[in-house]
Amino acid sequence: MDTERKVAAEEKMREWCVALPKVELHAHLNGSVRNSTLLELAKQLGDKGVIVFEDVKDVIMKNSRSHLECFKLFDLFHILTTDHDTVTRIAKEVVEDFAAENVVYLEIRTTPKNNAAKGMTKMSYINAVIKGLKAVEAVDVILFDSNLRTNETLSCTPMIELDDDTKKKKIYVGLLLSIDRRETTSAALDTVNLAMEMKDQGVIGIDLSGNPVVGEWETYLPALQHAKELGIPITIHCGEVPNRKEIQAVLDFCPQRVGHVCCLNDEEWKQLKSITIPVEICLTSNVMTGGAPSLEMHHFADLFNAKHPLSLCTDDSGLFSTSLSNEYYLVAATFGLSKSELFQLAQDAVQFVFADGEVKKSLRRIFKVAEKRLMLPAEFAAPN
Numbered sequence: 001m002d003t004e005r006k007v008a009a010e011e012k013m014r015e016w017c018v019a020l021p022k023v024e025l026h027a028h029l030n031g032s033v034r035n036s037t038l039l040e041l042a043k044q045l046g047d048k049g050v051i052v053f054e055d056v057k058d059v060i061m062k063n064s065r066s067h068l069e070c071f072k073l074f075d076l077f078h079i080l081t082t083d084h085d086t087v088t089r090i091a092k093e094v095v096e097d098f099a100a101e102n103v104v105y106l107e108i109r110t111t112p113k114n115n116a117a118k119g120m121t122k123m124s125y126i127n128a129v130i131k132g133l134k135a136v137e138a139v140d141v142i143l144f145d146s147n148l149r150t151n152e153t154l155s156c157t158p159m160i161e162l163d164d165d166t167k168k169k170k171i172y173v174g175l176l177l178s179i180d181r182r183e184t185t186s187a188a189l190d191t192v193n194l195a196m197e198m199k200d201q202g203v204i205g206i207d208l209s210g211n212p213v214v215g216e217w218e219t220y221l222p223a224l225q226h227a228k229e230l231g232i233p234i235t236i237h238c239g240e241v242p243n244r245k246e247i248q249a250v251l252d253f254c255p256q257r258v259g260h261v262c263c264l265n266d267e268e269w270k271q272l273k274s275i276t277i278p279v280e281i282c283l284t285s286n287v288m289t290g291g292a293p294s295l296e297m298h299h300f301a302d303l304f305n306a307k308h309p310l311s312l313c314t315d316d317s318g319l320f321s322t323s324l325s326n327e328y329y330l331v332a333a334t335f336g337l338s339k340s341e342l343f344q345l346a347q348d349a350v351q352f353v354f355a356d357g358e359v360k361k362s363l364r365r366i367f368k369v370a371e372k373r374l375m376l377p378a379e380f381a382a383p384n
């Protein structure tokens with residue numbers, strides 16, 4: 001194939017990955033903010049003399065990031081974003097961005113923050129996020145809750161007809177509350193209790209995240225245990241760094257899902273596979289932070305070949321300049337997956353969502369409709 005035709009084929013594949021309905025299970029709110037919004041916010045704070053805009057501009061626009069740089073950047077992002085109106089704005093934009101690339105189900109995770117100076121409590125922070133989700137106009141946002149099972153209008157709603165442009169697009173959104181590894185046991189417990197309190201307002205699970213070289217498993221265990229006892233689904237960042245003790249503890253804890261699993265040794269790998277915990281795979285994030293040596297050597301291939309349950313995710317689409325469509329494209333380009341394998345991968349992620357059966361049913365219908373359009377016989381033909 002000459003270069004021109006190769007470029008055209010790649011472009012077509014990228015478009016196909018955008019058109020593919022997708023399920024996003026691992027996206028941090030503050031890591032998914034548009035660069036343009038961060039720059040605008042930085043400029044405003046620069047004008048007020050709170051930060052020096054020129055110092056942060058290059059940091060925001062930089063592309064490759066070590067773990068240390070990431071967490072320094074998050075501290076900066078939190079200075080830029082933590083007031084109620086800004087939280088509302090970024091939540092709205094993040095959902096709009098995912099919906100624009102045909103993400104049909106989104107679990108967005110965020111760390112509830114107390115900030116006395118802004119009159120912010122963990123609850124008011126999450127309410128500001130929810131306000132942002134409700135402010136989205138470009139698509140219908142279905143913020144589902146634990147009552148959804150009994151909500152007839154939702155379960156009977158005809159879902160996105162991808163071949164019918166007259167229908168407004170829909171996106172299901174659920175919120176996961178993150179425990180930051182820097183937090184105390186009592187702060188972590190507050191987050192779990194908040195999740196319980198807000199379970200009828202779109203909060204559907206708990207996440208453990210934060211700088212992987214900070215904190216001790218014993219500190220968050222009581223909160224995670226409490227969440228388990230309350231029946232709240234849990235996902236845990238696991239093995240971003242080779243912390244043997246914590247990786248073992250996470251596998252023994254057996255959460256509903258784990259993220260990353262980069263630095264597992266043979267024994268841990270065996271255990272993960274035997275208990276078949278679904279894995280949230282974040283290719284670009286892992287390569288950029290050094291959790292995986294390269295795309296080609298990413299552990300996606302091993303898990304995929306072993307038919308281990310997994311789902312492609314972005315982690316921090318803003319921070320790492322990626323999108324979920326791009327992650328699917330990278331899998332095709334790097335590991336040679338066909339369109340039907342990519343479609344199956346996207347569709348299989350429905351099994352691992354924290355939403356209940358009615359939402360899953362609706363998602364399956366979306367994929368069925370999309371299959372007709374995306375998997376035409378011509379789509380199977382090799383590009384020439």
Ligand SMILES: CNc1ncnc2c1ncn2[C@@H]1O[C@H](COP(=O)(O)O)[C@@H](O)[C@H]1O
Nearest residue numbers: 028029030031074110111178180209210211
């Ligand atoms: C790169 N890999 C990662 N590993 C671990 N934690 C991460 C992360 N990326 C993001 N976070 C967690 O999410 C927060 C930002 O979003 P929220 O303020 O919660 O919306 C970060 O401060 C960190 O705690």
Ligand SMILES: [Zn+2]
Nearest residue numbers: 209237259315
């Ligand atoms: Zn993450």
